[in-house]
Amino acid sequence: MSKEVLINVKNLSVAFRSGGGTTTTAVKGVTFKINKGETVALVGESGSGKSVSALSILRLLPYPAASHPTGEIFFEGKDLLKTSEQDLKRIRGDRISIIFQEPMTSLNPLHTIERQVGEILALHRGLSGQAARARVIELLTKVGIPEPEKRLNAFPHQLSGGQRQRVMIAMALANEPDLLIADEPTTALDVTIQAQILELLRNLQREMGMAMLLITHDLGIVRRMAERVYVMQSGSIVEEQPTEALFASPQHPYTRHLIAAEPKGKPPHFDAASPVIAETQDLKVWFPIKRGFLQRTVDHVKAVDGVSVKILAGQTVGVVGESGSGKTTLGLAILRLISSSGPIVYLGKRIDGLTSKEMRPLRREMQVVFQDPYGSLSPRLSIFEIIEEGLLIQKPEWTAAQRREQAAKALGEVGLDAASSLDRYPHEFSGGQRQRIAIARAMALEPKFIVLDEPTSALDMSVQAQIVDLLRELQAKRNLAYVFISHDLKVVRALCNYVIVMRNGKAVEEGPADEIFTAPKADYTKALLAAAFDLKVAHRAAIAG
Missing domain, CATH: 3.40.50.300 (P-loop containing nucleotide triphosphate hydrolases)
Incomplete structure (x- = not known):
């Protein structure tokens, strides 16, 4: 009927x-x-x-x-x-x-x-x-x-x-x-x-x-x-x-x-004997809760509460968890973009006590790519001007021609045609292209360490797969260290060697990615994996079959 x-x-x-x-x-x-x-x-x-x-x-x-x-x-x-x-x-x-x-x-x-x-x-x-x-x-x-x-x-x-x-x-x-x-x-x-x-x-x-x-x-x-x-x-x-x-x-x-568009493949192999790029010990980011007429501190929001991280050259450390778990706060703290307590070591040197002026020379080597490329790219600047900004600060001795050449090289690395892109504006590009531009802006400074904060969550599945492939290529080519922050475990599995699972500011489980995905120990990790992959069982079978 x-x-x-x-x-x-x-x-x-x-x-x-x-x-x-x-x-x-x-x-x-x-x-x-x-x-x-x-x-x-x-x-x-x-x-x-x-x-x-x-x-x-x-x-x-x-x-x-x-x-x-x-x-x-x-x-x-x-x-x-x-x-x-x-x-x-x-x-x-x-x-x-x-x-x-x-x-x-x-x-x-x-x-x-x-x-x-x-x-x-x-x-x-x-x-x-x-x-x-x-x-x-x-x-x-x-x-x-x-x-x-x-x-x-x-x-x-x-x-x-x-x-x-x-x-x-x-x-x-x-x-x-x-x-x-x-x-x-x-x-x-x-x-x-x-x-x-x-x-x-x-x-x-x-x-x-x-x-x-x-x-x-x-x-x-x-x-x-x-x-x-x-x-x-x-x-x-x-x-x-x-x-x-x-x-x-x-x-x-x-x-x-x-x-077939789901991110696939495995992260590039890295040498476990590689030098340590960045490291934290018992890192804490606590925000005070103030009440009353005198605004006295009565408690704290413990956004990050005693987390230790070690990132080696050529390695991708995935930080996963739900919204509010402290993932992004951890990434920003490692980059010294927000206040924290606890040692932060970059290339063997403690940086947690440095002033913003003392940090400036290191900014070239420590970059960040945000979740929303449209929000992180100024709509008033051309693509060349967006990429040029960092070069003007970090390479003041360069000529305009040198900066343009470097911007063109960075765009070429992320798969965009420089000749047709440099003088256009962000709104003229798709979401995936804008994310490539955000990555090019970071790459133009030739960094050693990049924090990637949900860089694929706003993108279509096929574009996600392209960005994951691009990040793997750039990492293999430059021996980059990544911290990859995400709640999308399919992308994490395709990109990360090591995974830290966060909940309420604490690391509830961590280990090599293969171990986390095949034999999770914490109940919270098991719940995350079940929610991410139960929807995909038949989907994967269709791809394989």
């Missing part, structure tokens, strides 16, 4: 008109349907048109810059593209809801949790006062927020990433919609939180009988959650199959490319 169709998208196109009057077609004649109670995945890399197609269902694109040259979107027999704005308001948040990728930008930072969830109930159900509060508490309980009564007056910044996403889910499900659009709902979350959120969505869907449109680039999530899959590339749907059939026998080359 065929299922009843809930959403039927026919020949949908989406065009965007720029300020200069040029028009770009982002979606080209896309057709797909979602049945009642069904989970459908829309997959593809950044820029493929997934989110634009989904946002068109609720007409949430920036109109009039966005337009639909062709297409119809039928919901219960009505074309949503021709529905009045008044009727559409009644559908949004009631019959059809949406969860976005980054809850911090979706939640109002000035409103409490109770007000934000209650607003939806007031708009569509007319609930207020005690009735609304009771429903908000019920929803927060349902999505797994602990002690929900105590969270009603909290603001978004006072919640963790996972809790914020749960609040977004509570808002989306407040009126028990027929369709939930989940746009990369777990990309910004740790692996253990990701597993919890996916399980929560699946349970709530089963309980409420709603349909779900899941937008993602992670095929491991698709394999676990979806019944049918549409694969998008460059604005078009290139393949549609039931999930099991798609993984067992992908038909389109792009689908096969996506399935």
Whole structure:
């Protein structure tokens, strides 16, 4: 018996008109349907048109810059593209809801949790006062927020990433919609939180009988959650199959490319007798908690609490753990970018007592690459000016021609064409290209030691694999020492020789990467590995098979 169709998208196109009057077609004649109670995945890399197609269902694109040259979107027999704005308001948040990728930008930072969830109930159900509060508490309980009564007056910044996403889910499900659009709902979350959120969505869907449109680039999530899959590339749907059939026998080359895109390989071999580049002993970073009129210190947040690290030339030390575990704080402390206590030794010399002026000559050799390349590259500077900045400070005797030559060499090393890149700006590049530019900026100074802070987490799977390959090549070529900070254990396994697992500021387990991945001892490490790789068992089998 065929299922009843809930959403039927026919020949949908989406065009965007720029300020200069040029028009770009982002979606080209896309057709797909979602049945009642069904989970459908829309997959593809950044820029493929997934989110634009989904946002068109609720007409949430920036109109009039966005337009639909062709297409119809039928919901219960009505074309949503021709529905009045008044009727559409009644559908949004009631019959059809949406969860976005980054809850911090979706939640109002000035409103409490109770007000934000209650607003939806007031708009569509007319609930207020005690009735609304009771429903908000019920929803927060349902999505797994602990002690929900105590969270009603909290603001978004006072919640963790996972809790914020749960609040977004509570808002989306407040009126028990027929369709939930989940746009990369777990990309910004740790692996253990990701597993919890996916399980929560699946349970709530089963309980409420709603349909779900899941937008993602992670095929491991698709394999676990979806019944049918549409694969998008460059604005078009290139393949549609039931999930099991798609993984067992992908038909389109792009689908096969996506399935095979997981970071692979092993880190470069390094000599255990190599010199020690950087080392810490019992390193601590404690932030004071001050209270009262006189702001006395009453306690400390122990972001890093007695961690010892040793990094050899040619070695990659992976630091893993959930958000708030102290990973990034540890990396910044080793680089002397934040205050800490405990010895920090670089090339045999203690640097923890050096002033910022005394540290400056060492900055050339100790570099950092951050998670978000768009946030770490100035939008006002050209690529040459971005790379040149460090050279102006560290190589003041160089001429402009020498600096340009070094910048071009660095871009060439990371696989970008210098001639066509140096005079362009960050917004003109893709996420993967921007991360290559951030790596080139570090490499231009010819460092010995680099802290890589989640450098692949914001990237598509295939681009992640490319960046991992690039980092391995550069390490082998220059005998670089890396500290690689991540919560993505697939990437860590492909890149790191040694792993430190952190939780609440402490190292709960450490050892050679092979030992950590094959025979973890700590329960917390086992939980991290289970969350990261349970989603991937069938995925790996499909790749191998």
